[in-house]
Amino acid sequence: MIATTHSLRRALCGFGIAAVLAAASSPAGAAPALEPTIASLAEYVNAGTVPAADGRTPTAIADTGSASGSSSGSAGSRAYDAVGEGPEMSAYLPAFAYGLLHPDAAPTGANRWDCKPSAQHPRPVVLLHGTWLNAYDTFSYLSPRLAEAGYCVFTLNYGKSGLLEAGGLGAVLPGRYGVGPMVDSSSQVAAFVERVRAATGSDQVDIIGHSQGGTIANHYLKFEGGQDKVGKLVTFGATHHGTSLLGIATLGRMINNAGIDIMGFYRPVIGAANVEQAVGSSFYTSLNATGDTVPGVAYTVVASRYDEVMNPLDLGFLRAGPDATVDNIALQNGCEQDISDHLTMMYSPRAASIALRALDPESSPTLTCTFNPWFFGGGGSL
Template identity: 70%
Template sequence: MKQNARRAVFGAAVIVAMTVATALGGGGATADRQTAPTEQTLAEVISAGLTPAADGRQPQAIVDTGSGSGSATSRATDVLGEGPEMSAYLAAFGYGLLHPDSAPPGANRWNCTPSAEHPRPVVLLHGTWLNAYDTFSYMSARLARAGFCVFAFNFGRSTLLEGGGLGPILPGRYGVGPMEDSARQLSDFVDRIVAATGAAQVDIVGHSQGGTVANQYLKFDGGQGKVGKLVTYGATHHGTSLMGIATLGRLINNLGVNILGFYEPIVGHSNIQQAFGSPFYTRLNAHGDTVPGVDYTVVGSRYDEVTNPYDWTFLRAGPDATVDNLTLQAGCEQDLSDHLTMMYSPRSVSIALHALDPAAHPDLECAFNPWMLGGGGGL
């Protein structure tokens, strides 16, 4: 029993530590970009790569519709009680499993008053299968110490029966609901921040799906005019490959972690939406990548398993918008950050600080940051 539990936790850690790397993305070069992704096509692609079980049975991915109405739903919740500051992703992931609704350190101090130097509060948006704490337990504290009012919440919470897929079996695996719902949840959260702080606008820092949710908010849910700057890391701005999403089911099975038994369900509604060529992206980017009046800083890593090729994250500036597309390793080859550990990179933090306040933070830091583990500049 204990051995099986350890395998399950280890497998879950690898799965999430590869970022939804599997839940979202490597293998973009082999994906069929012309086929609109559906739950059934995803199940078929997952099944094609599954290895037989020890007793010779061949597992099959299935579309699990649950016992509900079949329509995907989600909700958002506040994060409360600041968790400890962490310098490594795996440590933050472990804490997040036990404390899935903790606030990242320095965040959600609702009595924070924006200063003249930092008039816009900073909103932190996590990604798929992640939460506010395990994504931002390193960066949030540094932004707060630099004098920013920082806010975060957990969005896109959905159960397996509501269309959230496998992720919600583990505590703290959020960002699985429809991204349109998550953008509306973001809209409500921003309105609360503006009312509490008296600020005219906010800035947003988004990781992975968080960047895409921010774009949906800007374009369709009233965000234009309310956001001054958007800083994203490994954001799935243009989607990822169906083959990459399929890797999730293979990894779970081939690790021997059968959390739900011999048949594995699909990975959740937001993952289907984030596949390249989905109707979601057709609508999101129909009129260009950006909206007027926003300054974008877009960060990609050469070692990102999710947005692969990593330059899929980059944006093209439209009218009255500025875009700074940055490769994390440019000028800092020792930064080996992948999709998750880029949020635990000193260079990533310095990029955020520079984007939000270039006068006070003119220089970018460079430090070694290990792939998969993440160490805040060390092991």
Template identity: 65%
Template sequence: MRPTIRALGSAVFASATAAAVAFSSGVANADPADTGSGSGSGSASFASDAIGPGPEMTSFLGAFAYGLAHPDAAPPGANDWNCKPSPEHPQPVVLVHGTWLNTYDSFAYLSPQIARAGFCVFAFNFGRENILSGGGLGTILPGRYGVGPMEDSAEQLAQFVDRVLAATGAQSVDIVGHSQGGPVTSQYLKFDGGQGKVAKVITFGATNHGTTLLGIASLGRFIENLGLDIMGFDEPFIGQANVEQAVGSPFYAKLNADGDTVPGVDYTAVGTVHDEISNPYDWTFLTAGPGATVDNITLQQDCDQDLSDHLTIMYSPRAASIALHALDPAAHPDLQCSFNPWVIGGSGHL
């Protein structure tokens, strides 16, 4: 029987309890240094480096458990600041995680594959806040980042990209984003100086046009439009970034007012029909504007056995092959197709 969202939540919080105890006992890594705050808008959001690469993982649940106990671990293969891009792969790859996640549990499967393909890979944790500053209840768990205002997170991405370019000597980067990583990247490209510094954007389950969260956000926005500020009331519980990602938010009205893309960027947007967070799933797709190209891909096209949901898409062999193909189509011409189960990921293995 297919697991329910409630069952997933119970499993996650059961795992989180043990990890939180370990964290409070000093088992978890100490937070690394702050690498830059937001816009000065009053948010306490900040970004930090991911340090000490964790182990390679094949399942989301395994990576999530490790990320709770080691909330600032770097995904394997990332953050070699001495890495110099090769002529075959001149753009470093920057990884941008999603909401209530960290860069390790988002990319512990994909990052080492990109590094082994010959790319310099870099990752960081952004949108960090605590419950008192507006991050929501999720921040009581270690490593639940990406909760601050997306405008501030985009500025943090801008600072990180500039560091990567300075360290590598590259002219531009490629970005791989999951979930909130999509709109944060778009915000950076459109409003924070990213145009001309990014060659390719590859997203998975990106909330590029907001989400209904299976209709909950649509209902909340409807009630808000009747005059009751229910979305603002929810903010202390779910965090600022989640409120912004609800369909119809002012954030998206500004972000997409002049179209989905910017000139000079090649976009690949991947969605899964089993996505319970970014839904309808085709809202993850983009429409190409002048000077941009877009490849919208449904994960299950020609591969029905891939049952990846919003989180396990990052642990799908097919999704990884799509990312590698987008980054270097000549070296990675073929797409994989294998069973990848809902919730667990890792082709059914922890």
């Protein structure tokens, strides 16, 4: 879901929640009394802001962040092509650094628009990154392995939204995508899949989604006409039922339900997509109202016991509905030495072998098992 260091993200959200609660409950004389509403909190923050160097004054946005059917409360978001292949990486941290300097780079092997699917692999593979991530820093390890296995691989950077468009602080860093409203991102993915189908002549694609990317894929299947255009969906650490962020999001949602719209208040800080991915949001009520799956699609869902964002594992797993198959996999089952976390699982040899087996079990029947360190990753080695 979220990139950068997880401890910093948790601290930011935690301190923010504490600060607002303290301000709202401070005694008379210590601070101005605040009504427990998003409007009063926004007014309080705006009263202390000063103009930026360009003359504009940032403002808190009085928005609930709970809309699931539109980009209400923001200026929406944009998608960009990933172009110019960057180098293959075996660990997340150097890939993240490269992605900062080359925010729209494509991972090795991806977006070769003259690629024609083979009879063995007739469906091109579309890769979807997560929140505050991009196509390169998510898939610079997996993409070349898919290409080497004979797949046509395509990816995009979706959900770009600026700080003043409710994109959150993550939008300040170069190459931080997947921050805008998820409905907008789903529409961008739908348009991209049509381009891939037209370029390759394929009726269907397979999708591999990491974190929010898996949720966006699910929304595309259910609400953007993707059901008949996707054969297989493979997800890693996907926020299929929302995330608690080690309890922070759950706490925030509980405060929201008590009448203080703290999630809406922090929408400008953490971004629209993060608010929508909190456990219990109306986005998930709508997304999963008719079940977790759609007919005709084969799902492979991978989760890690060491994932800081998607925990417990059941939050990321899916339940099969009519005419759908679901293979829920704990990454450590049969391979305890793989201690990949939310980000480094995309740099795990075992995760890559699971993806290859899910796409074509006959060509890639064997799963790799090797040490992959938490936080650092490293393609099986430091």
